Amino acid sequence: MVDPWEKKPVRIVCISDTHSMHEEIDDIPDGDVLVHAGDCLGRGTLFELDDFNYWLGELPHAHKILIAGNHDWCFERYPDKARPLVTNAVYLEESGVTIDGIEFWGSPYTPRFRDWAFNVDRGEKIASHWAKIPETTDVLITHGPPEGIFDEVVGPDCGMSVGCADLAKRIDSLHLKAHIFGHIHEAYGYGVRAKDGVKFANASICDKRYRAIRKPIVIDLVA
Template sequence: MRIYAVADLHGRAERIRQIGRAVRRLRPDALIAAGDITGFFRPGPVIEALNGWGIPVLAVRGNTDVKRVDNLLAHHTRTCDLHLRAVEMKGIRFVGISGAVPVPFRTRIRFREKAVLERAAALTDRQTVLVVHPPPRGTLDEVGGRFHAGSSGVKALVEACRPLAVICGHIHERPGIAVMGQTLVVNCAVARNGSGALIECPEGGPPTARML
């Protein structure tokens, strides 16, 4: 399965066009949007653009995505709100958690309850691609080279469930690929000249990724 993963578009028109061109070029089986898809205003046109690319779009909200984004994702035919849901595609299970860590950034939504992580853990197995906005704490989460800003809750979830891969964003300074135990971690934040990441999940084999 070929997955195109992006995060932190922030509703910017040039980034939306850039992602659309990449979808047409790469021909992925699905687009994964790991939060901060929209800005604080006018999310409708952004979700409409994602829906118009002709492939399934699985998304979680980040800290700049207003609550209305959930309804917009549910309204369109190709977009899906993945929060605390499991979606199966080509033998891969996708599970999502919307939200962000509360510090050091102001945020509209965050992991408020232990129950959210427990519900996600109940859906997650070794063949799961976990889609979250913040990276696991200590992995692809350095801000300014001075401190780690990832989520301790996501880290604990990954350590306990050992999913196939984690797709995240949030930390614009650290897009890239890492391995946490046996789990591939991809921070697909679209920053500077980047265009996200392409992840290949071959049947029966480990996933691989490259930044775009």
């Protein structure tokens, strides 16, 4: 027998790092909220963004959330032109939105690496951005990972953890239900942390060779 008072889970479909190859994604699951955790673009142009926004409009999800990533230059260089182009999603940049009782917060910043968009020095500067995350946040969306969670790179630095220590520290002070991110393509994955039940998803669709071969990650949450 179905309990009429039981809350129905909110289904969140997570993607990231599509790099203008969104048309190549196979089988995007339906859900209540589609979250894109940054790097929707390849070269960071307004033309690419317009195309991506059109694609978003063809998806069936009732709610869509987008943050920028380090490749999404137009949001940093031309915010007054880029933001109005996003008509088929809620764009978050150190801001939040509540959907079906779940509080989402999005931020594009990542630790400095070769001076990409939204790069900030590690330490006090980037910590000041994480300090803005509200205590009431349920789902955190950042472009990059926290230190030690789906953040290892391969190649010459094989096994090296490159996530943000200050972000990890801030997350430990919150009571999140989930954290969605991307950025480190080779560290794609999903897991639930044993100590607090936080669901972590590195939803990078592109692999290290920029091939759009990964599947979206689905998270079910109850408000």
